[in-house]
Amino acid sequence: MNAITQLAPEWHHWIQENLARGCAPQSLIDDMVRNHFDPVFAQAAVNGVMSGPFIAPVQPQAQPMTPQGYAYEKPRLHAGNLIHTFDRDVRVVTRVNRPMIAVLDGVLSVEECDEMIRRSADKMHRSTTVDPLTGKHEVIADRSSEGTFFALNADPFIARLDRRISEVMNWPVDHGEGLQILHYGTGGEYKPHFDYFPPEDPGSQVQMTIGGQRVSTMVMYLNEVEEGGTTIFPEIGLEVVPKKGSAVYFEYTNSHNQLDKLTLHGGSPVTRGEKWIVTKWMRQRRYGEGPAST
Ligand SMILES: O=C(O)CCC(=O)C(=O)O
Numbered sequence: 001m002n003a004i005t006q007l008a009p010e011w012h013h014w015i016q017e018n019l020a021r022g023c024a025p026q027s028l029i030d031d032m033v034r035n036h037f038d039p040v041f042a043q044a045a046v047n048g049v050m051s052g053p054f055i056a057p058v059q060p061q062a063q064p065m066t067p068q069g070y071a072y073e074k075p076r077l078h079a080g081n082l083i084h085t086f087d088r089d090v091r092v093v094t095r096v097n098r099p100m101i102a103v104l105d106g107v108l109s110v111e112e113c114d115e116m117i118r119r120s121a122d123k124m125h126r127s128t129t130v131d132p133l134t135g136k137h138e139v140i141a142d143r144s145s146e147g148t149f150f151a152l153n154a155d156p157f158i159a160r161l162d163r164r165i166s167e168v169m170n171w172p173v174d175h176g177e178g179l180q181i182l183h184y185g186t187g188g189e190y191k192p193h194f195d196y197f198p199p200e201d202p203g204s205q206v207q208m209t210i211g212g213q214r215v216s217t218m219v220m221y222l223n224e225v226e227e228g229g230t231t232i233f234p235e236i237g238l239e240v241v242p243k244k245g246s247a248v249y250f251e252y253t254n255s256h257n258q259l260d261k262l263t264l265h266g267g268s269p270v271t272r273g274e275k276w277i278v279t280k281w282m283r284q285r286r287y288g289e290g291p292a293s294t
């Protein structure tokens with residue numbers, strides 16, 4: 001039988017496919033020779049296909065994406081039903097994968113929640129501004145919550161929480177902003193917003209000069225709210241009901257700097273009672289550090 005010296009389309013395709021899969025050219029030549037191709041011809045055929053138009057390698061399983069093109073990577077939050085930290089185990093109650101959201105139980109103890117409220121109430125009381133002429137308290141018309149914050153590792157109590165929270169969020173403690181406390185009275189709300197700095201906002205670049213973009217958030221509930229005051233994610237119709245010591249965690253910036261618009265969220269109006277929360281925002285880099293040096 002004469003050796004084959006013609007390349008049928010199916011063989012052309014076979015060479016293309018195997019080169020794209022990363023097979024060594026010599027192994028294809030050897031296979032062809034075993035299938036009765038002339039050795040010189042087989043080598044020329046493989047070389048010919050190789051020098052042809054570029055063939056994209058077969059892509060491994062594509063990453064899931066939002067319609068806006070946000071690629072979901074492996075969550076920063078640990079897998080599993082229990083997250084261990086140096087001093088406490090935190091239970092995962094619910095996970096949403098797209099966007100990446102988790103409801104967590106037992107992030108703070110009841111005593112820690114009470115202590116946070118006590119410290120914040122003191123601080124907010126002290127920081128109330130009084131008009132020196134009228135003696136009246138300053139009122140900002142559209143403000144429906146009041147807040148204060150605690151610098152990172154401000155004291156041993158705060159440092160312990162900062163450390164635990166960083167372990168839950170699986171992100172370095174020095175990438176975190178100081179804990180932010182918010183208090184909503186009856187009627188108080190926080191309209192839907194993004195926690196990341198939207199690139200189209202002129203102020204965002206300034207915000208990001210220190211520590212870069214925000215990557216994840218954890219909102220911790222410090223008290224039971226009688227009615228309303230849920231954390232809402234309107235794009236996916238999710239509502240998280242506050243529970244003392246529990247938290248909602250979410251991620252929105254991936255390693256390519258893409259931002260997940262599905263993490264739009266807010267605090268629905270408190271219709272009865274009051275609401276206290278403490279929020280941690282994590283940055284891409286050390287908070288307090290300038291732009292990444294390349
Ligand atoms: O009040 C809430 O439940 C949401 C708070 C919030 O969005 C934030 O602190 O960034």
Ligand SMILES: [Fe+2]
Nearest residue numbers: 193194195265
């Ligand atoms: Fe927020």
